[in-house]
Amino acid sequence: MAKLQVAIDLLTTDEALALAAKVAPYVDIIELGTPLIKNMGSSVITAMKAAHPDKLVFADLKTADAGELEADIAFKAGADLVTVLGVSGNATIIGAVKAAKAHGKGVVVDTIGHPDRVRRAQEVTELGVAFVELHAGLDEQWADGYSIQVLIDEAARVGVPVSIAGGVNLENIEAVIKAGAQVAVAGAAIYAAEDPAAAAKALSEVVRRA
Numbered sequence: 369m370a371k372l373q374v375a376i377d378l379l380t381t382d383e384a385l386a387l388a389a390k391v392a393p394y395v396d397i398i399e400l401g402t403p404l405i406k407n408m409g410s411s412v413i414t415a416m417k418a419a420h421p422d423k424l425v426f427a428d429l430k431t432a433d434a435g436e437l438e439a440d441i442a443f444k445a446g447a448d449l450v451t452v453l454g455v456s457g458n459a460t461i462i463g464a465v466k467a468a469k470a471h472g473k474g475v476v477v478d479t480i481g482h483p484d485r486v487r488r489a490q491e492v493t494e495l496g497v498a499f500v501e502l503h504a505g506l507d508e509q510w511a512d513g514y515s516i517q518v519l520i521d522e523a524a525r526v527g528v529p530v531s532i533a534g535g536v537n538l539e540n541i542e543a544v545i546k547a548g549a550q551v552a553v554a555g556a557a558i559y560a561a562e563d564p565a566a567a568a569k570a571l572s573e574v575v576r577r578a
């Protein structure tokens with residue numbers, strides 16, 4: 369069954385824990401955003417895993433180099449999944465996968481900024497990653513003419529396990545899942561909602577139904 373991942377793009381551990389407490393009943397994966405980890409360090413990973421041991425904690429490291437070292441830091445802190453950039457070299461991804469195997473955890477490759485997300489997703493799947501995130505980042509989403517449909521079309525033809533991130537919301541999440549994404553990632557649609565718990569609940573109901 370497909371999963372719902374909340375991306376917590378807030379800036380402090382207290383804010384992240386407060387949001388997670390509201391939305392945890394409705395999500396499968398709790399993502400700690402890159403700015404949050406940069407601001408708070410790996411202690412936010414430890415705090416989130418301690419608060420939600422039954423959830424997968426996803427550390428959005430966006431590692432570009434020293435894959436084994438950075439992944440090891442996050443796994444030791446309590447992460448279940450870490451991200452490595454698809455634009456980095458295979459050696460970086462292989463290093464992170466080595467750390468994941470040592471800890472019994474997983475690596476997700478984030479295709480942000482890659483000119484051919486589908487081809488890179490297929491390539492890196494061979495390296496033993498858990499799944500690949502077809503991702504349009506915040507800056508790309510804010511550019512004129514952005515549509516999540518491009519990610520939905522890519523998911524439909526990629527043929528390897530993927531998540532989709534880049535403006536997932538209640539209007540498009542059904543199409544995201546129906547395109548074959550195993551995980552739908554929702555950030556602003558939850559954390560910026562007036563009632564984050566209600567937003568997460570509504571998204572999760574579509575994911576379970578689709």
Ligand SMILES: O=C(CO)[C@H](O)[C@H](O)COP(=O)(O)O
Nearest residue numbers: 375505534535536554555556
């Ligand atoms: O990793 C990210 C930005 O780099 C975000 O967490 C991801 O894009 C999901 O957030 P949103 O649903 O707001 O796009």
